[in-house]
Amino acid sequence: MRAFLERQRYLIDYTLAALLRRKTRNLGLLLVYTLLVFLFSSVLLLSQGLRREAATLLQDAPEVIVQRLVAGRHDLAPAAWLDRLRRIRGVSAVQGRLWGYYYDPAVKANYTLMVAPERGLAADEIVVGAALARVRQIGVGDYLGLRAANGQPLPLKITGLLESASELLSADLLLLSEAGYRALFAIPPDVYTDVALTVRNPREARTVAEKITLALPDSRPILRAEILRTYDAVFNWREGLAFLTLGALLLAFMILAWDKAAGLSAEEKREIGILKAIGWETGDILRMKLWEGALLSLTAFLAGYALAWHQVFYAGAALFGPVLKGWAVLYPELQLTPAVDMQLILVLLAVSVLPYIVATLIPIWRTATADPDAVMRG
Numbered sequence: 001m002r003a004f005l006e007r008q009r010y011l012i013d014y015t016l017a018a019l020l021r022r023k024t025r026n027l028g029l030l031l032v033y034t035l036l037v038f039l040f041s042s043v044l045l046l047s048q049g050l051r052r053e054a055a056t057l058l059q060d061a062p063e064v065i066v067q068r069l070v071a072g073r074h075d076l077a078p079a080a081w082l083d084r085l086r087r088i089r090g091v092s093a094v095q096g097r098l099w100g101y102y103y104d105p106a107v108k109a110n111y112t113l114m115v116a117p118e119r120g121l122a123a124d125e126i127v128v129g130a131a132l133a134r135v136r137q138i139g140v141g142d143y144l145g146l147r148a149a150n151g152q153p154l155p156l157k158i159t160g161l162l163e164s165a166s167e168l169l170s171a172d173l174l175l176l177s178e179a180g181y182r183a184l185f186a187i188p189p190d191v192y193t194d195v196a197l198t199v200r201n202p203r204e205a206r207t208v209a210e211k212i213t214l215a216l217p218d219s220r221p222i223l224r225a226e227i228l229r230t231y232d233a234v235f236n237w238r239e240g241l242a243f244l245t246l247g248a249l250l251l252a253f254m255i256l257a258w259d260k261a262a263g264l265s266a267e268e269k270r271e272i273g274i275l276k277a278i279g280w281e282t283g284d285i286l287r288m289k290l291w292e293g294a295l296l297s298l299t300a301f302l303a304g305y306a307l308a309w310h311q312v313f314y315a316g317a318a319l320f321g322p323v324l325k326g327w328a329v330l331y332p333e334l335q336l337t338p339a340v341d342m343q344l345i346l347v348l349l350a351v352s353v354l355p356y357i358v359a360t361l362i363p364i365w366r367t368a369t370a371d372p373d374a375v376m377r378g
Helices: 002-021 023-058 080-086 130-136 178-185 202-215 224-245 247-262 266-277 282-313 321-325 342-368 372-377
Strands: 064-070 073-075 091-097 099-104 109-115 125-128 143-147 153-161 173-176 194-199 219-223
Touching: 002 023, 002 282, 023 224, 023 282, 023 342, 064 080, 064 202, 080 091, 080 194, 080 202, 099 178, 109 178, 130 153, 153 178, 173 178, 194 202, 202 219, 219 224, 282 342
Parallel strands: 109 173, 125 153
Antiparallel strands: 064 073, 064 194, 064 219, 091 194, 099 109, 125 173, 143 153
16 A cells, blocks of 8 residues: 555656646646636536525515416405415415515616514604615615605605615615505505415425415415525526626637547657656556646646635625626625535536546557557657
């Protein structure tokens, strides 16, 4: 075992010396390789972080949300639905929700307004999101003026700022009382935007949804799992869009790998011929070149992955953030939680490191098995 380790150490020493002899070429290759790993790692780390963020935000969402459909469009649900939904077997709690959107011409952005009865807000009080407070330069104690449906101004006093764990949820969110909401949008007291249901056994949520469809034919039950799948589909689509923009770089790297697999330079062939002439075995040459490919590719992988990790989790993901998070006037300051995903690391290794090593070994094996004189003359 000791002899084997000593042999590998000598091979690594020789490999490092060989890499330094061609340092300009290898440094250029290392930089391109690192850039490729960095870009693809940034996309994957950001998309995985956003998926985790969405799952965290939605873990406390209602198991089932019931909306009313009129002519295929979302309409206000009557308050009479609440009693009918409570009588469905498996439903433990029913709550009518009030929420909507408000366009503010001052910042040319849409706000999300939601009634929060648990906060005990008065009719003239409101709680605003952090991004809105930054853009409008307002804070606790200030007044936010909204124009009601009847055209009259509705001044609301800011009593707090949302300190959510993620601005992805609260950036443009406004919380107000039911009285304030109904006054703003002129909504009668016997309707709700939709109805949130709590199911005794979450595994029976789909069965409860089927019962709701039979009891209320003009309703549309939405499961929490379906919302998560929708977010996942959106992130997959945006992730694919980002990968398309990297297609040119990926094509260049594939050409580089193909060039490696197509053959060796005259200098490399002469070096292999000399090594065989002085007594190196074919296995030693293959192991030496394996170390060369592994050292180069792993160095590029570690450098690219570390740069991507810093860019995504500590530098605000400015590179691909607008593509994957979406565009908005009230842009959230999203700080993703760092997390190590071994499956993602293995995928990146398989895509970036393994093909390069294989492409390196194929021409080496062809040359190392040939006659040393023919190799040096060629």
